[in-house]
Amino acid sequence: MSTPVLDLYGDEFRSRPHEVLTSLREQSWWAESPVGPAVLRHEPVQTLLGMRQLRTPGVDFLALQGITDGPLVETMRSFLLNADGEDHQRLRRLVSKAFTVRRVQDFRPAVRACADELIAAMSGTGGVDFVAAFAEPYSLRVVCEFIGIPEGDSAQVNQWAHDVGLIFGFSVAEHAGRIENAVHSLNLFIDGLIEARRRAPGEDLLSALILAEESGELLDDAELRAMVITMLSAGQGTVQFQLAQAVDTFIAYPDQWSLLADRPELAANAAEEVVRFCPSALLGVPRIAKSDVELHGTVFPAGTCLLPITGSANRDSAVFTRADTFDIRREPSGQLTFGGGIHYCLGAALARVELQEALPRLAAHLRGLASAGEAEWLAPTEAVYGPVRLPVSYLAVQT
Numbered sequence: 001m002s003t004p005v006l007d008l009y010g011d012e013f014r015s016r017p018h019e020v021l022t023s024l025r026e027q028s029w030w031a032e033s034p035v036g037p038a039v040l041r042h043e044p045v046q047t048l049l050g051m052r053q054l055r056t057p058g059v060d061f062l063a064l065q066g067i068t069d070g071p072l073v074e075t076m077r078s079f080l081l082n083a084d085g086e087d088h089q090r091l092r093r094l095v096s097k098a099f100t101v102r103r104v105q106d107f108r109p110a111v112r113a114c115a116d117e118l119i120a121a122m123s124g125t126g127g128v129d130f131v132a133a134f135a136e137p138y139s140l141r142v143v144c145e146f147i148g149i150p151e152g153d154s155a156q157v158n159q160w161a162h163d164v165g166l167i168f169g170f171s172v173a174e175h176a177g178r179i180e181n182a183v184h185s186l187n188l189f190i191d192g193l194i195e196a197r198r199r200a201p202g203e204d205l206l207s208a209l210i211l212a213e214e215s216g217e218l219l220d221d222a223e224l225r226a227m228v229i230t231m232l233s234a235g236q237g238t239v240q241f242q243l244a245q246a247v248d249t250f251i252a253y254p255d256q257w258s259l260l261a262d263r264p265e266l267a268a269n270a271a272e273e274v275v276r277f278c279p280s281a282l283l284g285v286p287r288i289a290k291s292d293v294e295l296h297g298t299v300f301p302a303g304t305c306l307l308p309i310t311g312s313a314n315r316d317s318a319v320f321t322r323a324d325t326f327d328i329r330r331e332p333s334g335q336l337t338f339g340g341g342i343h344y345c346l347g348a349a350l351a352r353v354e355l356q357e358a359l360p361r362l363a364a365h366l367r368g369l370a371s372a373g374e375a376e377w378l379a380p381t382e383a384v385y386g387p388v389r390l391p392v393s394y395l396a397v398q399t
């Protein structure tokens with residue numbers, strides 16, 4: 001049987017990505033794509049995520065789009081995600097000393113307060129654009145406060161971070177000037193923030209990153225800048241679009257919305273099910289083979305760009321019962337949205353807390369949630385996927 005083809009840029013995938021992936025996954029564990037072999041089933045995707053002979057693409061990803069030198073290449077090289085070998089291990093150890101589960105859990109009351117404040121602001125209205133009213137300001141305020149960015153600077157910083165985040169999509173050449181300008185402006189801003197925190201450390205993540213030390217080693221200014229940019233561009237957008245996708249999904253499953261309102265103790269399950277069923281990181285992060293890779297009898301030669309599509313693996317019926325059904329009572333059972341192996345998402349704990357605090361509160365106060373107009377979505381080939389506009393209606397919010 002011939003290998004199926006995943007047309008990433010076709011109208012069908014753009015409008016119905018999960019249906020397309022399901023159809024292909026039922027035919028084969030992998031498909032050809034314009035970028036490289038796309039791996040679709042849970043077991044081989046999980047295997048690839050843990051393989052040390054693969055690395056994240058970094059500059060290779062830019063080269064696929066015709067960009068081989070210049071400031072975008074230097075920027076891409078600076079991110080922790082694209083470090084490899086001993087350099088990656090050193091950076092990961094230092095960052096992990098600051099970005100701890102305890103720090104995230106200690107921050108939970110601030111996350112809860114932010115959710116409550118935004119929900120209170122929606123009180124008395126019968127409908128809003130959920131992205132503008134909640135998903136975007138919530139994810140932005142949480143990540144900025146966690147890092148240590150002053151609230152008055154958050155809107156401008158968010159615009160820069162959004163523009164920088166375009167470097168991880170499939171339309172980098174189109175946005176090159178915009179990305180370069182944002183990187184320059186954001187670097188200058190972060191340099192000022194680093195200088196201020198060195199003079200007067202706080203309780204925020206940036207202060208902890210500055211102080212993180214192992215065997216006499218510290219993060220230098222370039223590494224600190226890259227880490228803050230990574231947190232902003234990855235941490236804000238993924239949560240914003242994850243929340244927006246979650247609400248869109250709950251609209252399609254109103255019984256689940258009512259269930260969460262009545263049983264807030266299902267918050268952790270709901271967060272996992274949202275991340276499994278409708279992930280904002282649909283395609284996951286590509287990998288480059290450093291040497292020949294054999295998987296299920298197929299050899300992919302060194303240099304191959306592989307796409308372990310976590311959003312497809314999360315709906316593999318071999319692993320998940322009723323995989324294409326959204327059910328917040330489902331016990332967590334191996335969703336792969338946060339990746340795996342040495343590149344497992346550092347921000348996973350914070351993202352989970354943000355979802356766990358927001359979703360049950362929203363469900364309790366936005367009764368009768370329904371669509372109030374046509375949503376506008378990003379393309380599924382972007383680094384994050386979800387609605388940029390989501391009009392919703394609901395019964396009067398009670399606070």
